[in-house]
Amino acid sequence: MDHVAEVTVVLSSGEVVTFGGNDDERASMLADGLGAIRDAYAEEIEVRFPKILRSNGGYGLDRLGPPGAPADPVKILCGSEGTLGVVVRAVLNLVPVPRHRGLCVLHFRDLFDALETAPRLLAHQPSAVELVDRMIIEAGRRNPALSSHCAFLQDDPDALLVVEMEDVNDRILASRLAALAADVQKDSPAYAAVVMKAPSEQEEVWALRRAGLGLLMARPGDRQSYAFVEDTAVAPNRLAEYIRRFRAILDAEGVEAGCYAHASVGCLHVRPVLNLKKADDVERMRRIAEAVVELARSFGGTMTGEHGDGIVRSRWLERLYGPRIIEAFRRVKTLFDPAGLLNPGKIVDPLPMTEHLRFGPDWRGRTVKTHLDFREHGGLVGLASMCSGVGACRQRLVGTMCPSYLATGDETHTTRARANALRIALSNRAWLEGLSDPALEEVMDLCIACKACKRECPTGVDMARMKAEYLAHRHLRQGVPPRARFVADLPARLRWMSKTPRLCNLIARSRPVRTWLQLRLGLDARMPLPHLARRTFRAWYRRHRRKRTSRSAPRGTCVYFVDTWTNPFTPEVGIATVRLLEAAGFDVVCPETLCCGRPAISQGLLQEAAALARHNVRELAPYVSSGVPIVGTEPSCLSTFRDEVPQLVRTPDARMLADRVVMVDALLRRLLDENPAGLRLADLPPLLFHAHCHQKALWGVEDAAALLRRLGGDRARVLDAGCCGMAGAFGHELEHYDIAGRMGEQRLFPAVRARGSAKVAVTGFSCRQQIEHRTGVRVRHLVEYLADAVAGPPG
Numbered sequence: 001m002d003h004v005a006e007v008t009v010v011l012s013s014g015e016v017v018t019f020g021g022n023d024d025e026r027a028s029m030l031a032d033g034l035g036a037i038r039d040a041y042a043e044e045i046e047v048r049f050p051k052i053l054r055s056n057g058g059y060g061l062d063r064l065g066p067p068g069a070p071a072d073p074v075k076i077l078c079g080s081e082g083t084l085g086v087v088v089r090a091v092l093n094l095v096p097v098p099r100h101r102g103l104c105v106l107h108f109r110d111l112f113d114a115l116e117t118a119p120r121l122l123a124h125q126p127s128a129v130e131l132v133d134r135m136i137i138e139a140g141r142r143n144p145a146l147s148s149h150c151a152f153l154q155d156d157p158d159a160l161l162v163v164e165m166e167d168v169n170d171r172i173l174a175s176r177l178a179a180l181a182a183d184v185q186k187d188s189p190a191y192a193a194v195v196m197k198a199p200s201e202q203e204e205v206w207a208l209r210r211a212g213l214g215l216l217m218a219r220p221g222d223r224q225s226y227a228f229v230e231d232t233a234v235a236p237n238r239l240a241e242y243i244r245r246f247r248a249i250l251d252a253e254g255v256e257a258g259c260y261a262h263a264s265v266g267c268l269h270v271r272p273v274l275n276l277k278k279a280d281d282v283e284r285m286r287r288i289a290e291a292v293v294e295l296a297r298s299f300g301g302t303m304t305g306e307h308g309d310g311i312v313r314s315r316w317l318e319r320l321y322g323p324r325i326i327e328a329f330r331r332v333k334t335l336f337d338p339a340g341l342l343n344p345g346k347i348v349d350p351l352p353m354t355e356h357l358r359f360g361p362d363w364r365g366r367t368v369k370t371h372l373d374f375r376e377h378g379g380l381v382g383l384a385s386m387c388s389g390v391g392a393c394r395q396r397l398v399g400t401m402c403p404s405y406l407a408t409g410d411e412t413h414t415t416r417a418r419a420n421a422l423r424i425a426l427s428n429r430a431w432l433e434g435l436s437d438p439a440l441e442e443v444m445d446l447c448i449a450c451k452a453c454k455r456e457c458p459t460g461v462d463m464a465r466m467k468a469e470y471l472a473h474r475h476l477r478q479g480v481p482p483r484a485r486f487v488a489d490l491p492a493r494l495r496w497m498s499k500t501p502r503l504c505n506l507i508a509r510s511r512p513v514r515t516w517l518q519l520r521l522g523l524d525a526r527m528p529l530p531h532l533a534r535r536t537f538r539a540w541y542r543r544h545r546r547k548r549t550s551r552s553a554p555r556g557t558c559v560y561f562v563d564t565w566t567n568p569f570t571p572e573v574g575i576a577t578v579r580l581l582e583a584a585g586f587d588v589v590c591p592e593t594l595c596c597g598r599p600a601i602s603q604g605l606l607q608e609a610a611a612l613a614r615h616n617v618r619e620l621a622p623y624v625s626s627g628v629p630i631v632g633t634e635p636s637c638l639s640t641f642r643d644e645v646p647q648l649v650r651t652p653d654a655r656m657l658a659d660r661v662v663m664v665d666a667l668l669r670r671l672l673d674e675n676p677a678g679l680r681l682a683d684l685p686p687l688l689f690h691a692h693c694h695q696k697a698l699w700g701v702e703d704a705a706a707l708l709r710r711l712g713g714d715r716a717r718v719l720d721a722g723c724c725g726m727a728g729a730f731g732h733e734l735e736h737y738d739i740a741g742r743m744g745e746q747r748l749f750p751a752v753r754a755r756g757s758a759k760v761a762v763t764g765f766s767c768r769q770q771i772e773h774r775t776g777v778r779v780r781h782l783v784e785y786l787a788d789a790v791a792g793p794p795g
Contacts, residue, residue, distance in 0.1 A: 001063070001078035003093040009077060009085030012341040019073040020091070027073070033335045034064060035071035041328040042067040048321045050302045053265040054233040057304035058317050058325065058347055059084075059332045076332065081308045082343040084336035098127070098166035100173045102197045104180050105205055106190040107157040111259065113189035114159040115240035118263040120188075121163055122236065124180045128164040129264035130209055136260055139215035140208045145455050146215075148702070149207040154192040161190075161263060162205055173197075209260070214458025216258040216271050217388050220376045225258055225271035228285060228312040228353065229292040233267035233305030242299050246270060249291045253284050267305035279361040282354050289353065293319050314350030359385075364428040368435065370469050371606035373647035380469055381426035386459045387419035393453060396746075400693055401456040403723040404446035407742035413446045415453040419461050422470070435473045444470055446739060448727035449602055451639065451697035465644075471604020483521040484603035487729045491564040491595035494532075498568040501532035523729075524737040528773060530569045530765075537562060537571035541578065541590055553587035555671075559623045560588050561641075561661070563634035564595045565765035573633050576787035577664055581631070583790045584671055584679045591619045596637040601644055602728050609640075610648040617645065621653040630661045633783055635695035635763050636728070638663060642698050663695060663763070664783055666703040672710065681789040684712040688755050689782060690719045690748060690771070692764030693727075704763070704782060711789060717758075721748040726770035741774055749775050761785055 006020035017027050038045065038061050049055065049062040056079045063075040077084055108114040111133055121129050137157060140146045153160075163180060167173035174197065181193040196202050216225040234242045243259070250257050250272060261269040272288060274281040293316045296303055303313050303320060318326045326348075333340070333348040345351040357363075365381035377383040393402040393415035404413035411417055421443045425432040432439055449464035475484070497504040507513055508529050517523040541562075558581050566574045581588045593616045597609035620630060632638040641661045646654045671678055689708060691701045701718050708716035725743030730736050752760055752775050761782040762768050768779045 001060075001075065003095070004074055004078050004090055005093050006089075006091035007074055007077055007087050008089035009087050011085050012337040012339055016088070017085070018089075019077065030335060031071050031073050034073055034076060034332065035069075037061070037328055037331050037335070038064045038071055039067045041324060044322070044324045044328070048325050050233075050300055050320075052233055052235050052301060054262070054267040054305035055302045056306050057302050057309060057313070058321060058329050061325070061328060061332075079308065081310065081346050083333060083346050083348070084342065086342070099168050100170045100197075101127075101164060101166050101199075101202065102173050102177045102195065103202050103205055104163045104165070104177050104184075105152060105192075105194040105196065106161040106163065106184055106188075107154050107192035107194070108159045108161070108190055109157070110189065111159040112240055112244060114161050115243055115263065117184070117188050117190065118161060118239065119237045121161070121180070121184075122264060124163075124165070124176065124183070126163045126180075126264060127166045128162070128262070130162040130164075131260055131263040131268060132160040132162065132209055132212060133259040134158045135256075135258040136208070136212045136215050139218070140211060143211070143215065143218075144698075145700070146208060146211055148700070149204045152194055152196070152201065152204055154194065157192075162209060211458070212258070212260040213269075213388075213390070214460070216260075217459045218386065219273070220382070220386075221378060222275040222277050223273050224275075225273050226276065226285065227269075227271060227307070228289055229303070230269040230271045231267070231305045231307040231313070232270070232292060232296045232301060232303055233265070234296065234299040234301035236264060236266040238299055239263065239266045239268065242266075242295070242301070243268060243270070245295055246292060249288060249295065253288055255284065255288065265305075266301070276357055277359045277361065277363055282357070282361060286354055289316065296320070309347055309350075311345060311351050311356060312353045314345070314347050315353055317347065317350070362428075366426045366428070366434065368426065368473065371472055371610065371648065372465055372469050372644065373650065374465075374469075380466065381423060383462060383466060384419045384422035384426065387416055387423070387457075387461050388459050389416060389420075390458055391416055392456065392458055395456075398720060399456045400450060400452035400696060400722050402453065403448055403450055403725060403743040403746075404739070406722065406746045407725070407739050408446070412443055415457060415461055415463050418443050418447060418463055418466070422466055435470060436477055440470065446736070448723070448725070448730050448740075448743075450693035450723050450727060451643070452693055452723070454643075455697040455700075465647075468601050468604055468606060468644075472606045475604055480603075480605065483523070483729075483733070484605065486521055488600040488603045488605045488608055490599055494564065494568045498532055498536050501534055501568075505532050518734060522734040523732045524734045527732045527737060528769075530565075530769060532568050533571050535571060537567045537574035538590065540571055540575055544578065553582075553585060555585035556587065557623070557628050558586035558588050558667075559620065559628055559630045560590050560664075561593060561596075561620075561630060561632040561637065562590050563632060563637040563765075564599070565634055570765065570768070570781070573781040573783060576781070576784045577631075577633050579787050580664065580668065580679075580783060580790060584668065589623075591623070593619050596640040597644070597648075598636050598640045599728065601640065606648065609644065613640075613645045613648045613654070616641075617649050617651065617654045617657060620657055624653065624656045624660050628660075629667055630657065631664045631667050632661065633664055633763065633781060634765055635663065635692035635698075636766070639694035639698050663699060663703065665707055665763075665786075666699065668786070669703040669706050672707070679790070681711055681786065684708065684716055684785055684789055686715040686756075686758040687712055687761050687785060688717055688719055688752065688758045689761045690721060690724070690752075690767055692762070692767055693723050695763055707786070711786075715758075719748065719751055721751045722746055724748055724764075724767045724770040724774075726766035728766055731766070731770055740770070744770060744774055752777050759785070 008018040019027050045061050064071040141150050177195050184190050255272045257270050257272040259270050330348050374380045402415050447467045451464045454462045514525040518525045578588045594612050597612040600609040638661050642658050646658045705718045725740035731740035760779045771779050
């Protein structure tokens with residue numbers, strides 16, 4: 001709030017008022033009213049408000065200046081939680097971005113050793129000192145998306161202190177970091193001090209720290225970490241003793257907790273693990289809160305360091321501030337919102353903290369039989385209930401989640417809304433009538449199953465899995481729509497269509513057929529159908545195997561999974577892959593697999609997908625058991641093996657296949673890391689690389705990025721530009737064609753148009769179609785550029 005210069009708010013009366021600029025008469029009147037309240041309670045404010053670095057409880061009367069000074073309503077409105085007005089505009093002061101940053105990551109065998117060390121670090125003038133405890137560290141090491149970020153960890157720490165320093169001079173920064181490390185190692189319990197100056201190394205650490213909340217909340221099952229005493233703050237030099245006594249309260253109740261956040265300012269987020277579906281734990285939550293309120297008060301601290309009061313903490317304000325300050329808060333509320341319309345029950349006249357719980361002892365979930373595996377979360381409703389409501393699915397500038405919200409700006413189309421709707425529909429709350437409720441149709445419609453939420457949601461809400469299951473249940477009630485059946489059966493049709501590609505292309509692109517497809521199946525005629533190649537990849541491969549005289553394969557056998565799209569539409573991708581792998585020393589085999597099942601899964605035809613999965617597992621099992629790598633070039637197909645196949649075919653062979661399958665770029669990176677001379681590749685041309693959403697979600701893009709850095713240097717760039725919007729058949733659908741375009745226009749298409757002389761590389765067939773159609777820019781698969789670097793461009 002120190003950097004908020006001006007806000008425009010809508011009051012409960014409907015008036016729109018701007019504070020902090022050239023205040024109008026209404027703004028001045030409210031400012032004068034605030035000044036009068038502050039002056040009337042000045043002595044009580046001085047005595048009662050905590051004198052600590054982080055305090056945001058109630059209304060910030062202590063931020064209004066001394067008695068008699070002009071009162072700035074901006075200081076009250078910040079942190080008022082929508083109880084005084086709805087902020088529709090804010091003007092912020094900017095501060096310079098530090099030129100140089102560095103980290104010193106201190107490792108401790110004991111949490112309290114870390115907390116006792118934290119205050120002495122302040123003498124080194126750090127910009128931040130962040131604590132990460134064992135619960136988060138261990139969860140990070142187990143998490144597939146974060147385990148690669150944990151390489152900086154030394155041995156087995158109970159706690160970390162992440163000390164950040166900033167400076168305008170790189171040499172001075174290096175000296176300060178070295179002095180800190182030397183000081184700590186000379187006379188502290190820290191057993192390791194890892195200094196990091198490279199931004200990429202620092203990002204590894206911050207990735208784990210940022211994920212702290214999500215890691216604590218991503219526990220499957222009913223026992224979850226809850227936020228009700230997670231925002232207490234005290235003076236930093238008293239933090240260690242405070243947390244000792246806090247921990248004693250939890251130990252007395254038999255409750256574990258995760259602990260992380262801002263040691264430099266005395267504000268740690270402690271989240272006790274409870275099952276609030278049990279009456280005993282609801283009562284235990286209340287007892288813990290009461291004890292912690294008294295503890296914080298005795299330390300001159302607060303229950304609300306930075307997160308606001310809400311329902312869970314508002315009732316404790318009188319304990320902390322006394323009845324006179326609560327009276328002042330009520331006068332502030334009446335001044336701005338005399339009718340009490342805005343966010344009632346918070347700060348003033350609070351509701352009991354144990355009412356209006358999301359779950360509570362009376363909550364019951366409905367058990368439904370599922371095709372996919374939800375056992376880890378106690379069923380479909382358990383996975384839906386993992387949504388914490390934090391709203392990371394509303395992010396706009398980074399990542400992929402959630403494409404439909406980015407395109408519409410409508411909360412209905414967030415991962416959060418879908419998870420909440422499913423949770424309610426599958427519970428004994430009376431708002432939605434099970435999976436058949438029509439409201440679910442709208443909320444699920446624009447989910448494109450990109451899987452971004454599986455990786456980017458702090459609690460790992462897997463909406464793609466839930467949508468597939470939802471569609472399967474809808475088909476049981478309503479029957480399978482013709483378009484869904486057409487899309488799911490397309491791979492089988494392509495096998496015979498590819499025998500007469502010229503004729504089929506002519507027919508498919510004719511006006512009568514496109515009109516029929518649009519009118520009968522709702523496939524938009526504006527979206528071109530993919531063009532069948534004159535020769536399939538498998539036809540080329542059979543001829544290639546016959547012609548190949550030398551089969552020197554020092555690296556042994558490698559299986560290339562031939563996906564549904566590469567074989568008939570883009571055989572050049574498969575050809576490039578075989579040439580790359582053979583140049584790397586592999587004997588490439590292509591078993592007679594069928595479609596991975598992704599088209600069927602996307603349409604909710606899970607029984608059909610299971611049949612395909614069983615065939616493919618049988619076909620690939622001998623190679624998997626022999627340790628042969630299984631590679632592919634289409635992320636949506638490989639993600640099926642990695643994600644859905646072990647759920648549809650619950651056998652050891654299916655689980656082994658999921659562990660073995662990799663993108664070809666991952667295999668090549670590993671080979672080059674082990675032996676840089678094992679595959680000679682020329683430099684790549686300037687490239688922009690856009691990864692398929694499933695690749696980003698399940699494997700990440702680091703393998704491809706490492707190859708591009710090795711071969712392209714600064715001339716190759718990985719785009720962080722969200723989703724193209726195609727999502728298989730979604731971009732072809734009449735009702736979704738426009739919204740699919742808007743998804744790509746958020747960041748990806750503008751980046752492609754602004755590429756300059758760079759070429760565009762992708763890994764997904766859908767991405768290739770969508771980018772070419774929407775931008776007119778020719779796109780190739782990444783492996784095609786890599787194959788060019790081995791053999792030169794195709795003649």
